[in-house]
Amino acid sequence: MLTKKELIEYCRNARENYLPHFSIDCVVFGFHEGIMKVLLLQVKNEGEWYLPGGFMLKKEPIEKAANRILKERTGLDKIFLQQFHVFGDPERSKAHFEMYKDMLPASQNWFTNRFLTIGYYALVDFIYANPTRDVLSVSCTWRDLHDLPELKLDHALILKTALDTLRLQLNYQPIGYNLMPKEFTMPELQKLYETILDKKLDRRNFQRRMLGFGILNRSEQPRKGGAHKAPYLYSFNQENYQAALKEGFKGGW
Numbered sequence: 001m002l003t004k005k006e007l008i009e010y011c012r013n014a015r016e017n018y019l020p021h022f023s024i025d026c027v028v029f030g031f032h033e034g035i036m037k038v039l040l041l042q043v044k045n046e047g048e049w050y051l052p053g054g055f056m057l058k059k060e061p062i063e064k065a066a067n068r069i070l071k072e073r074t075g076l077d078k079i080f081l082q083q084f085h086v087f088g089d090p091e092r093s094k095a096h097f098e099m100y101k102d103m104l105p106a107s108q109n110w111f112t113n114r115f116l117t118i119g120y121y122a123l124v125d126f127i128y129a130n131p132t133r134d135v136l137s138v139s140c141t142w143r144d145l146h147d148l149p150e151l152k153l154d155h156a157l158i159l160k161t162a163l164d165t166l167r168l169q170l171n172y173q174p175i176g177y178n179l180m181p182k183e184f185t186m187p188e189l190q191k192l193y194e195t196i197l198d199k200k201l202d203r204r205n206f207q208r209r210m211l212g213f214g215i216l217n218r219s220e221q222p223r224k225g226g227a228h229k230a231p232y233l234y235s236f237n238q239e240n241y242q243a244a245l246k247e248g249f250k251g252g253w
Contacts, residue, residue, distance in 0.1 A: 017058065022117070024118050024120065025051045025087075026051060030129065030142055031180075037142040039141070039143075041140050042141075044137060047138075052074050052140075053073070055069075072134060074134075075132035081121070082120060084161065089154060092117070119162060123166075183219065183234065186207050187203075187231060215237055217236070221233075
């Protein structure tokens with residue numbers, strides 16, 4: 001929670017530089033060794049957990065704002081972000097309004113505004129992403145998707161909607177390029193899909209469908225140093241993968 005002095009400065013800066021009534025919140029999913037995680041911030045003086053988010057500059061394009069906000073809040077840069085939903089419940093910012101309503105007159109208090117927030121999600125291999133906290137946070141860290149702390153405002157809804165959108169995307173677009181290492185086995189790719197969908201998939205059907213999409217290249221030799229029947233290594237065919245993103249494919253899991 002901001003002190004009154006900090007709140008006065010925060011609201012002055014916000015009124016001068018940022019677009020009122022609109023914000024951006026980012027859901028950053030990470031996957032590594034069969035574990036799905038999400039990037040969260042713990043805010044100073046509150047101890048509460050939030051998704052990385054912020055406000056748009058008055059003359060800033062939305063896509064540019066999303067990337068700037070993510071970089072400022074987490075240190076992550078050059079991450080592909082996908083817009084997925086707008087959240088506009090009139091009560092979504094009530095917690096912040098209640099927190100600061102008695103500190104400043106409504107005309108000066110940024111938090112008396114009603115905010116619509118634009119949701120973006122990103123997919124990264126979290127072992128190669130090194131998030132760093134900003135000055136407003138005491139922690140910027142990966143948390144297990146199945147062991148999350150309570151999220152403030154409507155950020156639990158934003159996270160759930162992003163995950164639902166990701167699951168829907170699996171039905172008509174490929175997923176994996178930003179989450180998997182350069183080379184991987186078919187069981188490792190299947191584990192990613194099962195983790196996102198939260199259900200088991202038939203091994204043979206999964207392999208047949210993935211190969212049928214034409215987005216994978218198989219290595220000449222199986223993985224070395226494994227069991228007697230070592231699995232083959234695969235990598236994504238960049239050209240075909242990008243085409244599938246644009247054109248889509250039919251089917252469901």
